Amino acid sequence: MKLLALIVCAACVAHVRPAGAQSITAEAAVTGGYSTDEATAAAVQARLFGDVHGVRFFGEVAWANRWLSDSDHETDSFNAAYPYSNQVQAIEAYGERLFRPRGQLLGLRGGRFRTPFGIYNGSDHAYSGFLRAPLVRYEEYAPVANTFLENGADLVVGTPRLTVETAIAAPGDVGEIVRRSGVDGVVRVQGYFGPFIAGASYMTAPLAEGSLAAEGRNHAAGIDIRWMHAGVQLRGEWISGRPFGEKKSTGWYADALIHRTMMGPVTAVVRVERLDFAERETGSEEYLSRQTAGVRINVAGGIALQLNVLHQSGDADYLPHAVDVAVTWSVRKPWKPGKPGEPGEP
Amino acid sequence: MWLDAPAAPPAPRADAPRVALDQRNLTFVPHVLVVRVGTTVDFPNNDRVFHNVFSFRDGKRFDLGMYPVGTLRRVLFDQPGLSRIFCNIHPMMAAYVMTVDSPYFARTDESGAFTIAGVPAGAYTYHAWRPGARAELSGTWSSNDGPLQIVWP
Numbered sequence: 001m002k003l004l005a006l007i008v009c010a011a012c013v014a015h016v017r018p019a020g021a022q023s024i025t026a027e028a029a030v031t032g033g034y035s036t037d038e039a040t041a042a043a044v045q046a047r048l049f050g051d052v053h054g055v056r057f058f059g060e061v062a063w064a065n066r067w068l069s070d071s072d073h074e075t076d077s078f079n080a081a082y083p084y085s086n087q088v089q090a091i092e093a094y095g096e097r098l099f100r101p102r103g104q105l106l107g108l109r110g111g112r113f114r115t116p117f118g119i120y121n122g123s124d125h126a127y128s129g130f131l132r133a134p135l136v137r138y139e140e141y142a143p144v145a146n147t148f149l150e151n152g153a154d155l156v157v158g159t160p161r162l163t164v165e166t167a168i169a170a171p172g173d174v175g176e177i178v179r180r181s182g183v184d185g186v187v188r189v190q191g192y193f194g195p196f197i198a199g200a201s202y203m204t205a206p207l208a209e210g211s212l213a214a215e216g217r218n219h220a221a222g223i224d225i226r227w228m229h230a231g232v233q234l235r236g237e238w239i240s241g242r243p244f245g246e247k248k249s250t251g252w253y254a255d256a257l258i259h260r261t262m263m264g265p266v267t268a269v270v271r272v273e274r275l276d277f278a279e280r281e282t283g284s285e286e287y288l289s290r291q292t293a294g295v296r297i298n299v300a301g302g303i304a305l306q307l308n309v310l311h312q313s314g315d316a317d318y319l320p321h322a323v324d325v326a327v328t329w330s331v332r333k334p335w336k337p338g339k340p341g342e343p344g345e346p
Numbered sequence: 347m348w349l350d351a352p353a354a355p356p357a358p359r360a361d362a363p364r365v366a367l368d369q370r371n372l373t374f375v376p377h378v379l380v381v382r383v384g385t386t387v388d389f390p391n392n393d394r395v396f397h398n399v400f401s402f403r404d405g406k407r408f409d410l411g412m413y414p415v416g417t418l419r420r421v422l423f424d425q426p427g428l429s430r431i432f433c434n435i436h437p438m439m440a441a442y443v444m445t446v447d448s449p450y451f452a453r454t455d456e457s458g459a460f461t462i463a464g465v466p467a468g469a470y471t472y473h474a475w476r477p478g479a480r481a482e483l484s485g486t487w488s489s490n491d492g493p494l495q496i497v498w499p
Binding site for chain 1: 370372373377396398400401409416434
């Protein structure tokens with residue numbers, strides 16, 4: 001046997017990054033969209049994340065805007081996880097440490113992060129193939145909106161199969177509907193059993209600004225479940241709370257994200273949902289029901305196409321039918337401090 | 347980088363070290379992994395978000411579904427070829443697993459150098475591949491030639 005030393009002079013090389021090493025990744029996404037719901041939209045998100053000296057960090061800023069052909073028209077198109085309010089806004093900015101003592105899980109997070117209630121990660125909504133947030137998470141009447149953010153601390157303890165997450169923070173919401181200043185408390189329990197992931201969440205938070213009630217708090221509760229098998233993911237959430245005080249908002253959604261390996265770059269999505277709420281001004285009880293079918297296609301070069309077709313009923317302010325179309329281009333640049341970047345994506 | 351070895355033993359040894367393609371900070375680590383046919387690769391999730399690892403093009407086709415931080419799924423790479431690995435939730439996550447039918451393979455280090463130990467003296471057909479390359483480079487090399495140098499066009 002003989003030891004051979006071989007040398008390759010390559011223009012690009014793959015980088016080995018052992019666990020715990022420093023790494024930083026920059027990422028940007030640019031989106032343009034059009035909806036027959038009388039809206040045209042554009043958005044840019046920039047992210048920076050990685051490990052530095054054992055501390056994970058994540059930062060994201062976003063700008064987005066919508067142009068409505070009728071400024072009085074009501075629509076939630078292109079609002080899956082980001083506010084379209086024509087402002088550059090800090091979305092998340094946090095550092096965290098994860099510990100795995102004897103197979104257990106302990107996570108500490110501090111900074112600005114999405115409210116850890118239910119299915120809450122930005123990636124669970126922004127990249128999933130839906131161009132609109134679930135009604136029960138759309139900021140206008142949602143008991144817990146995707147645009148809710150927390151400035152504070154978050155603790156996760158448990159095992160990979162059962163975790164308890166607790167957050168104490170001050171509201172740092174973005175978008176048109178923001179909560180009053182004060183202190184939030186969120187508790188979430190999550191279990192992972194075979195193909196099922198189930199959770200229950202509770203939040204106590206200040207009421208939203210614009211509430212008729214002078215005092216009081218929004219006590220929101222929710223349950224969520226996810227099931228995954230062979231490229232089919234089923235999700236559902238039920239949430240109830242009083243974002244504006246006396247009147248309750250209660251809603252649910254169930255959706256399917258279908259991505260069998262034979263479908264290649266195509267992901268199909270289907271959602272049914274309903275939100276029961278009370279008009280802030282009049283107090284009259286109303287509802288909005290929606291059914292959505294859509295597709296997301298990951299085209300080469302970081303380009304993704306999304307198409308949603310939806311039907312809705314209930315609130316007369318919303319059109320009965322709409323088609324949303326969007327194109328997103330994403331680019332990523334990873335590097336280690338003092339090292340050149342990695343080559344492009346497949 | 348790998349050398350053809352049709353006479354080599356047909357499968358990895360049972361005590362071969364475990365191979366992992368980590369999911370950390372919304373990134374697959376390493377970006378490129380080289381394994382021998384018959385190797386089982388661990389896909390641990392070390393992020394607090396869920397990932398959904400899949401491969402749909404050529405190479406090994408699979409979809410691992412979602413699983414949370416602290417857990418892992420495994421995939422047996424039982425056919426040679428290039429597998430392009432993605433996450434269905436995070437479209438910018440991507441990696442490559444090159445499965446080779448040879449015990450003589452290596453991944454280059456950051457300077458472009460690598461070492462393959464235990465290669466018997468003789469003549470070999472070599473193959474080299476890198477991300478972004480339209481096709482792999484191939485050629486012949488003999489242990490009598492000294493160190494092998496390859497320059498990408």
